[in-house]
Amino acid sequence: MAIFGYLRREKRMEKTCFAGYVLPLTRLLGCLDVLGADLMRYVFLLLVVLLTLPAITSGSYREEFEKEFLSEPWAGEQTEVDVCIECHSSEKMKPSFRNIIEEWKTSWHFQNKISCHDCHGGDPKDAAMAMSPQRGFLGTPQYVQVPEFCGKCHVGILKYYLDSGHGKALKASGKGPNCVTCHGAHNIQKASIDIINEQRCTKCHSYERAKIMKQALFLTEEKITALESSLKRLRAEGVFAEDEEKSLFSTEAEFRTLFHTVDVSLVKERTDDFTRKLSAIEKQIQDTFLELGFRKNFSAFMMLLFAGLGVVIFLLSKTPRD
Ligand code: HEC
Ligand code: HEC
Ligand code: HEC
Ligand code: HEC
Ligand code: HEC
Numbered sequence: 001m002a003i004f005g006y007l008r009r010e011k012r013m014e015k016t017c018f019a020g021y022v023l024p025l026t027r028l029l030g031c032l033d034v035l036g037a038d039l040m041r042y043v044f045l046l047l048v049v050l051l052t053l054p055a056i057t058s059g060s061y062r063e064e065f066e067k068e069f070l071s072e073p074w075a076g077e078q079t080e081v082d083v084c085i086e087c088h089s090s091e092k093m094k095p096s097f098r099n100i101i102e103e104w105k106t107s108w109h110f111q112n113k114i115s116c117h118d119c120h121g122g123d124p125k126d127a128a129m130a131m132s133p134q135r136g137f138l139g140t141p142q143y144v145q146v147p148e149f150c151g152k153c154h155v156g157i158l159k160y161y162l163d164s165g166h167g168k169a170l171k172a173s174g175k176g177p178n179c180v181t182c183h184g185a186h187n188i189q190k191a192s193i194d195i196i197n198e199q200r201c202t203k204c205h206s207y208e209r210a211k212i213m214k215q216a217l218f219l220t221e222e223k224i225t226a227l228e229s230s231l232k233r234l235r236a237e238g239v240f241a242e243d244e245e246k247s248l249f250s251t252e253a254e255f256r257t258l259f260h261t262v263d264v265s266l267v268k269e270r271t272d273d274f275t276r277k278l279s280a281i282e283k284q285i286q287d288t289f290l291e292l293g294f295r296k297n298f299s300a301f302m303m304l305l306f307a308g309l310g311v312v313i314f315l316l317s318k319t320p321r322d
Pocket of ligand 5: 164165166169175176177178181182195196197200201202203204205209210211213262263264
């Protein structure tokens with residue numbers, strides 16, 4: 001409205017300014033307005049810039065973040081024609097193998113573009129040579145080979161795992177659980193401490209030690225979940241909390257690998273450290289919420305001011321000039 005009011009005012013300028021005025025007061029205002037036309041234009045521009053600045057800055061950050069995230073060294077590549085998937089989902093494939101495709105399509109790996117050949121090797125572009133060792137095909141890993149099979153990408157976790165009671169038991173006697181025991185192979189989902197449950201952890205020993213482990217992880221897990229939902233709320237408000245997202249991301253990644261040590265005293269020892277880091281992030285998020293409240297009030301104030309100005313200009317343009 002304000003914009004139209006202003007433009008209409010400008011069009012009429014020539015006709016009205018030098019015409020006779022009824023009241024001396026409006027005459028004064030009218031001529032001041034002509035002098036101020038340039039000034040008004042600058043004020044208008046300044047307002048537009050002020051009001052759009054926050055939106056522009058958060059937008060460019062989002063792009064930056066996506067670029068950075070997608071260029072992670074292990075972000076798998078998706079080939080357009082994938083003969084592994086085509087042949088393995090064809091009618092001729094035995095049903096138990098065809099299920100693999102269905103399972104994989106529900107997985108977190110699928111969502112992150114990790115495909116058959118990323119794990120099994122081979123050539124997804126050449127049907128004839130797809131499963132040839134010359135093209136890097138690894139086949140199906142044996143039970144004791146699985147940790148290295150997965151660990152070529154999950155390097156940090158592999159290290160913790162191999163040093164743990166589980167990893168040592170696997171290498172010594174083949175009795176420890178491997179990655180697939182706890183995560184599955186093709187339907188792998190995003191990880192959480194819910195993986196630790198009675199059914200899964202009592203196959204080889206009592207649930208007692210699993211329970212202690214879960215309790216040790218619980219508080220940190222709860223805090224991470226709470227912070228994630230705060231960040232989600234911020235994002236819903238259009239705020240991308242750059243530093244907070246990044247530090248939560250790395251703290252969480254560090255925390256979630258810790259389980260693989262299956263070392264309860266180490267987890268307890270590290271909990272203080274995590275609590276401190278997470279509290280710092282929590283503080284930053286609270287500050288962002290406060291700032292957001294302020295910014296909203298400021299925008300509302302600017303809108304009002306702007307609308308007010310518009311009304312004044314509009315009224316001036318309406319004033320009878322002849
Ligand atoms: C995250 C890594 C990963 C991905 C991705 C993956 N696999 Fe597997 N696959 C494995 C592992 C590990 C095993 C060994 C299974 C076990 O130990 O139970 C396996 C086993 C298999 C087997 C043998 C199953 C059997 O019963 O002998 C086939 C066939 C197979 N995968 C096909 C595929 C196909 C086709 C795809 C693509 C849709 C695929 N895999 C994607 C990790 C993967
Ligand atoms: C032209 C069809 C075809 C293509 C292409 C193909 N496969 Fe297979 N694949 C098969 C068949 C058939 C079997 C079952 C062989 C058996 O039961 O002995 C199989 C078995 C497998 C197995 C389990 C047996 C083993 O040797 O470990 C894996 C893993 C596997 N394929 C992965 C792949 C991957 C990865 C690709 C792509 C790089 C691929 N396949 C491409 C037909 C194909
Ligand atoms: C080619 C590299 C690659 C291989 C091999 C691989 N992964 Fe992954 N994995 C990824 C990527 C990329 C992601 C998605 C990014 C993320 O969530 O960390 C992922 C995610 C995961 C997640 C979910 C992480 C989360 O955020 O909660 C689990 C669990 C997982 N992988 C387990 C395995 C297991 C078990 C194997 C072996 C059977 C395996 N991966 C093999 C690359 C790989
Ligand atoms: C005894 C069960 C068990 C075994 C064995 C195991 N994991 Fe996990 N894994 C878990 C649990 C539980 C979590 C979730 C921990 C948490 O949320 O604090 C997890 C988390 C993960 C994550 C998510 C980490 C992140 O950054 O979010 C990945 C990836 C993963 N595991 C990969 C592996 C790989 C690779 C192996 C084999 C070398 C393996 N796991 C062996 C139980 C297991
Ligand atoms: C395939 C068998 C198997 C499964 C499944 C299994 N464990 Fe274990 N676990 C072992 C073996 C073997 C050891 C080491 C030898 C021992 O202490 O008995 C062990 C040791 C442990 C320890 C003690 C480690 C230490 O250094 O003192 C904890 C804690 C533990 N497991 C937790 C879990 C949890 C949690 C799960 C479920 C997510 C689980 N385990 C599932 C076989 C298993």
